[in-house]
Every structure is written in C-alpha cells, then in structure tokens.
Amino acid sequence: MIELASDVLNFTFPDVHPEAELQINFQRTLRIPDDANDYPLPPGLGTFPIQHIDDHAANVPSSWLQHGGVMLPMFQSEAMWLDFDSSWIEQNDVAYPFAIKVAAGKQCAISGEPWNEGVTGKPQNYMVAPEQPWLDGFVVEKGCIRQFVAMPLGSGYSAEEQITGEAQHGGLQLAVYPMKRDVFERRFPKVRRMKHIQSQDVCYSMPECCSAPDMGLAPGGRMKQEIYNDPYDVDDWDIDAGGRCFVHLCNSMTWQSLTGEVPPHPAPTAKVYNSSGLPWFDYYDDAMTAVGGSPSLAKLKSVTQLSAEKRDAALPENESVTPGNLVLCRKGLKQGQVREGFI
Amino acid sequence: MKGFGDYLRKVREQRRAEDATFSVRQLAARVGVEPSYLSKVERGQQPPPSEKTIAALARELDLDPDVLLAMAGKVSGDLQAIIRNRPKLFADLIRQLKDMPDHAVLRLVREVRDGEW
Structure with missing residues (x-):
C-alpha cells in the first residue's frame, strides 16, 4: 500500500508485517559541476512537493493518467536525490529491510537494464534499505554515480533516450519489496530488552522543447557514492507483496498551470553554495561492499558532454568548485542526523 | 461559549506555571489582541475570537487548531x-x-x- 503524506511516499506492507514501512522522499539539491571531477554528496534543501496525478485528471496528458502515480515539479537542469527511511522494529531491535528499485525512463539506475518486475542478483538491480540511505544518480562506476539532472523529454539528454533512442516514458519508477516475514524473524530474532534508540530562478528554456510537460533524468556531474551489494539473499525479498509507483517529473511551468502552486525556488549554484562555507557530505560503511558500475550506464554522456556535441548550452553556471566543508557520515545515521544544507 | 474560555484559561495557566511569558498580557500581544479582550474571552464575557486569532492561540499554546476551533463552535x-x-x-x-x-x-x-x- 502506498500513501502520499506531506510530500513523502509511504510504502507499507500490513500483510507482511504491521510495522514494516519505507518512506521515500525526493530532495531538492544543488547541481554539482558537470566536469571531470568527482564531487562529494551535495545537501538536501527540502523536499519537492508531490501531488496525485488523479487530482489533475482533466489537464494532464492521457499517458500520465494511464501510468497512475504521482507528479512533482522540476526545472530544467535541476538536480534531485532520493532519501530512504525504513521503520524501526523495536521488538527485533532493527530497521525493517527493504529492496528498492529505481528507474528513470524505465531504465534501471543501478544496472542500466530495462525495467522488469522483481529483483535480480546478477547484475544487482536494486538497493537495500536501511543500508543504503540515499541515491543521487546513475551508477556509472564502482563507487561513482552521475547526478540525476532533469532535462526535457525529447531533447535527447535523458538516460532513457541515450540508451533506447526513444523518449517514451520519462519520469522515475520505483518499486519496493519488503523482506519476507519468516526470513526477517529468522535473521533478526526478537530481543528481550527494549531499546528506544533509532539508527539512525531561473528557468533555462530550450526553444525546441520548452512546451513539453515531461522531464526525464539525465546524467549530470560525477559524485562519489557507493551502492552497496545486497547483504542478504535475493530470495529473501517478498516480490509478491511489493508496491510500485510511477513518479512523473513535471516541467515546473506546467506544474504551476496544473496546480496553481508556485514550484520551489531552484537551488543555488554549487559555486554560491560552496563559497558560503556550507557543508558537503560523504557517507561510508566499511562493512559493506559496493556494486560495480553498469556497462550501459558507463557509456552515457553527461549533459555537458552531449551539449558540447550538440553545440548547445544546456548547463549554465557549471563552474568547477573545490568543496571546503566536508561532513563525514559513518554507517548507521544517528537519530535526527540529516543531510541538509542551511539555505 | 464559556467552555472555550475556561479551556483557554486552564491551558494558558498551565503554560504560565512553567513560563511567565504566558501571562494574559504577553500572550495577547503575541496573538495581536488587547489583553482586556483576551481576559473577557477567557471569562466567557465575549464570544470566541476570529479563526485567525484562534489559530494563533493554538500555535502559541501548542494546541491542535482544528480542536480549538471546534471548541469555539467553528470549522476552519x-x-x-x-x-x-x-x-x-x-x-x-x-x-x-x-x-x-x-x-x-x-x-x-x-x-x-x-x-x-
């Protein structure tokens, strides 16, 4: 069961475990420079607003209605990351484990393969929460991703268009599978003691496509982020109980005309953010190993690389920066620990 | 609407026991009304204030605005x-x-x- 509450998607699985809940929110962030450098993780600057597609049935494209799900607004060349938060099960003294699949334009952001139902182990096409707290982009190499950057669907920049040659789906696709209940109880037996701690402005328009309501996610700058191998077995996930959601990425101008609400102000540039001494982040877990990069995602051209070929200027204000204020986050975020900038 | 006034006074006095800024005078100033008016509301000598003022009171007193509005016989x-x-x-x-x-x-x-x- 998937609910939308306060701009957060809540995936619950009452048939599997009454307290199994995974929250996914979509964080606004600054776009890291799309250059040859590997950058640390940028901050979260608040969540994108989200609304049900069905609330705007009279005005959205028919394909959106067919997909169902939700929509959120993105400016062209705006970046985002996904935040995963799984519920703490006090009786077992552990956060409930989930397998999470994320695709952009129905191309898996982890394995680069076309969307399919369920999970596969080789290559791994999912992440595991709570081990994986965040996802910022397409996995292009082991320990390196390219940031999710919104570009108009049809402009040729999205990962979907680069891989398939077509601008058919756009948006983000999510699927969440809880760990099977019997596996959970076996791996994490109930504990007697009850602990009460928790783990933790400008719209750059492109003349040929500014009227397109759909945005797709394109690969932006390089960032250091490990996507961890599944520490469990691929058969541990309850595929039949899974839930999935199509997240339409709505051009911010279209969003305003559909909802009557002004989309959030675009994030500051990396240069402005960095020069203010605000924090960047690095997350590491010595006990985990990272998945390798996907060959198909490794071949993707970044927005800057592609726009140079097109003699286009798709990413303005792309100056390199040297992150100064780096905050290290160890495995197991403390209660209340956040990855936020202070704008 | 004495029930509303009684409840408001009770909660305000509870807050005041821990924080002196919850006097009638200071709370009234924070929600933008005259102290004498707030005092009369608490004593049931004036009907409950506007939705905006009730919402401000709820915010100051850490109460649910919908519940406080309902006590005043209003719906947001x-x-x-x-x-x-x-x-x-x-x-x-x-x-x-x-x-x-x-x-x-x-x-x-x-x-x-x-x-x-």
Whole structure:
C-alpha cells in the first residue's frame, strides 16, 4: 500500500508485517559541476512537493493518467536525490529491510537494464534499505554515480533516450519489496530488552522543447557514492507483496498551470553554495561492499558532454568548485542526523 | 461559549506555571489582541475570537487548531471550502462516518493509484 503524506511516499506492507514501512522522499539539491571531477554528496534543501496525478485528471496528458502515480515539479537542469527511511522494529531491535528499485525512463539506475518486475542478483538491480540511505544518480562506476539532472523529454539528454533512442516514458519508477516475514524473524530474532534508540530562478528554456510537460533524468556531474551489494539473499525479498509507483517529473511551468502552486525556488549554484562555507557530505560503511558500475550506464554522456556535441548550452553556471566543508557520515545515521544544507 | 474560555484559561495557566511569558498580557500581544479582550474571552464575557486569532492561540499554546476551533463552535475555512466544493459527496461521507470508531476512520486512507506502465 502506498500513501502520499506531506510530500513523502509511504510504502507499507500490513500483510507482511504491521510495522514494516519505507518512506521515500525526493530532495531538492544543488547541481554539482558537470566536469571531470568527482564531487562529494551535495545537501538536501527540502523536499519537492508531490501531488496525485488523479487530482489533475482533466489537464494532464492521457499517458500520465494511464501510468497512475504521482507528479512533482522540476526545472530544467535541476538536480534531485532520493532519501530512504525504513521503520524501526523495536521488538527485533532493527530497521525493517527493504529492496528498492529505481528507474528513470524505465531504465534501471543501478544496472542500466530495462525495467522488469522483481529483483535480480546478477547484475544487482536494486538497493537495500536501511543500508543504503540515499541515491543521487546513475551508477556509472564502482563507487561513482552521475547526478540525476532533469532535462526535457525529447531533447535527447535523458538516460532513457541515450540508451533506447526513444523518449517514451520519462519520469522515475520505483518499486519496493519488503523482506519476507519468516526470513526477517529468522535473521533478526526478537530481543528481550527494549531499546528506544533509532539508527539512525531561473528557468533555462530550450526553444525546441520548452512546451513539453515531461522531464526525464539525465546524467549530470560525477559524485562519489557507493551502492552497496545486497547483504542478504535475493530470495529473501517478498516480490509478491511489493508496491510500485510511477513518479512523473513535471516541467515546473506546467506544474504551476496544473496546480496553481508556485514550484520551489531552484537551488543555488554549487559555486554560491560552496563559497558560503556550507557543508558537503560523504557517507561510508566499511562493512559493506559496493556494486560495480553498469556497462550501459558507463557509456552515457553527461549533459555537458552531449551539449558540447550538440553545440548547445544546456548547463549554465557549471563552474568547477573545490568543496571546503566536508561532513563525514559513518554507517548507521544517528537519530535526527540529516543531510541538509542551511539555505 | 464559556467552555472555550475556561479551556483557554486552564491551558494558558498551565503554560504560565512553567513560563511567565504566558501571562494574559504577553500572550495577547503575541496573538495581536488587547489583553482586556483576551481576559473577557477567557471569562466567557465575549464570544470566541476570529479563526485567525484562534489559530494563533493554538500555535502559541501548542494546541491542535482544528480542536480549538471546534471548541469555539467553528470549522476552519479550508475545511469549509473542501465541503463547499463537493457538498453532497462530503456531507454524505461525513454522515456515514459519524458513528464509525476512530481506528476504522483512520483506515480510510488514500492510496497512490498504480496504472499500466
């Protein structure tokens, strides 16, 4: 069961475990420079607003209605990351484990393969929460991703268009599978003691496509982020109980005309953010190993690389920066620990 | 509407026992009304204030604004707008739900609809 509450998607699985809940929110962030450098993780600057597609049935494209799900607004060349938060099960003294699949334009952001139902182990096409707290982009190499950057669907920049040659789906696709209940109880037996701690402005328009309501996610700058191998077995996930959601990425101008609400102000540039001494982040877990990069995602051209070929200027204000204020986050975020900038 | 005034005074006095800024004078200043007016509201000598003032009082006293509005015999403007927009649907819905236990009402959640991809 998937609910939308306060701009957060809540995936619950009452048939599997009454307290199994995974929250996914979509964080606004600054776009890291799309250059040859590997950058640390940028901050979260608040969540994108989200609304049900069905609330705007009279005005959205028919394909959106067919997909169902939700929509959120993105400016062209705006970046985002996904935040995963799984519920703490006090009786077992552990956060409930989930397998999470994320695709952009129905191309898996982890394995680069076309969307399919369920999970596969080789290559791994999912992440595991709570081990994986965040996802910022397409996995292009082991320990390196390219940031999710919104570009108009049809402009040729999205990962979907680069891989398939077509601008058919756009948006983000999510699927969440809880760990099977019997596996959970076996791996994490109930504990007697009850602990009460928790783990933790400008719209750059492109003349040929500014009227397109759909945005797709394109690969932006390089960032250091490990996507961890599944520490469990691929058969541990309850595929039949899974839930999935199509997240339409709505051009911010279209969003305003559909909802009557002004989309959030675009994030500051990396240069402005960095020069203010605000924090960047690095997350590491010595006990985990990272998945390798996907060959198909490794071949993707970044927005800057592609726009140079097109003699286009798709990413303005792309100056390199040297992150100064780096905050290290160890495995197991403390209660209340956040990855936020202070704008 | 003495019940509203009594409740308001009781909560304010509770807060004041721990924090002197919850005097009638200082609370009135924070929510933008005259102290004498707030005092009369607490004593039931004046009807409850406007929705805006009640919302400000709820914020200051850390109370639920909808509950405080209901005690004042009011329904918030946004809820009124929701009902006015689809009056028959919501009137029927509320009447049908009125005797349902809380836990059953809480189960009436809206799911995100999945379609064909």
